[in-house]
Amino acid sequence: MHILTERSCLGLVVMPLIFTPSSPTRRDRVPREGEKFFIDEFAGLESWDDPTPRPSSMTLQELTDIFVAAADRQFSLRPKSPTPEERMERRKERRRKGLIIALNTYAKRNNMQPNELEFVEEKVRNQVEGYGGLYVHSNFVVKGLDGRHSLFFSEVHPNCTLENDVVLCAPLEENDLGHCFECGDRAKDLKHPSGGGYFGGHEKVMFPPGDLDDSEEECFM
Known part of the structure; x- marks a missing residue:
């Protein structure tokens, strides 16, 4: 079981998620040449409120984009350094x-x-x-x-x-x-x-x- 938590100092609150591999062999092995390896399909998602494994409604790239956008927005609120x-x-x-x-x-x-x-x-x-x-x-x-x-x-x-x-x-x-x-x-x-x-x-x-x-x-x- 691999735990991914994000305590963001940028003011972004992200719910801790627990990734439970639904197919350990797909996650652990290196894909053969010519074989597609979809990282977003390898795991189900669990939360502390609901431990039932379920597929993610967003891809890893979508989650990354949301986090980057929130970080950029937070940085834009910081006061600019004086000249x-x-x-x-x-x-x-x-x-x-x-x-x-x-x-x-x-x-x-x-x-x-x-x-x-x-x-x-x-x-x-x-x-x-x-x-x-x-x-x-x-x-x-x-x-x-x-x-x-x-x-x-x-x-x-x-x-x-x-x-x-x-x-x-x-x-x-x-x-x-x-x-x-x-x-x-x-x-x-x-x-x-x-x-x-x-x-x-x-x-x-x-x-x-x-x-x-x-x-x-x-x-x-």
């Missing part, structure tokens, strides 16, 4: 939201209203290692209520989504020359506050980590 351009836009938007969280955190820590500071654009960023893991250093432009633009520095955890992901966010002065080994190697234009306060980049890293923010964990978001 490289769409992935880039999603990455930019995720970074922008992270920097806005950092800016709002700075405003809150300094008893300011969030609308007093407006995020304009990011200039440069770099991922670094430090105490406790990985961090992202960034310089970005902020506009105040007076319309003047100023350059800010932030250190956040990768994929910043919460206030707790913000280590430091502060405006930069013209003479700020804070040191960072990793930004010095890979992002020489990125400025750091002279007063410190950031965790990453204080040690030389032999093999710098890849930018987790550039991974495709958001592909299907």
Whole structure:
């Protein structure tokens, strides 16, 4: 007795069928040259609800066609993968939201209203290692209520989504020359506050980590 079951992950529910050979010799032997061998005639069909053997009302090819059509229909309902351009836009938007969280955190820590500071654009960023893991250093432009633009520095955890992901966010002065080994190697234009306060980049890293923010964990978001 041979049991054929199909538990389809495609959402197709197929009743388990038990194939009981009605002519074992026809199934087991190899047909002689010139002899036709009809695979759909070799078995009767049984179900769990009705164990009485009976001939199939459909051929094997018809069953195959039904399954393939159902699989194609299910695959057509899957969301399409985003294009490289769409992935880039999603990455930019995720970074922008992270920097806005950092800016709002700075405003809150300094008893300011969030609308007093407006995020304009990011200039440069770099991922670094430090105490406790990985961090992202960034310089970005902020506009105040007076319309003047100023350059800010932030250190956040990768994929910043919460206030707790913000280590430091502060405006930069013209003479700020804070040191960072990793930004010095890979992002020489990125400025750091002279007063410190950031965790990453204080040690030389032999093999710098890849930018987790550039991974495709958001592909299907």
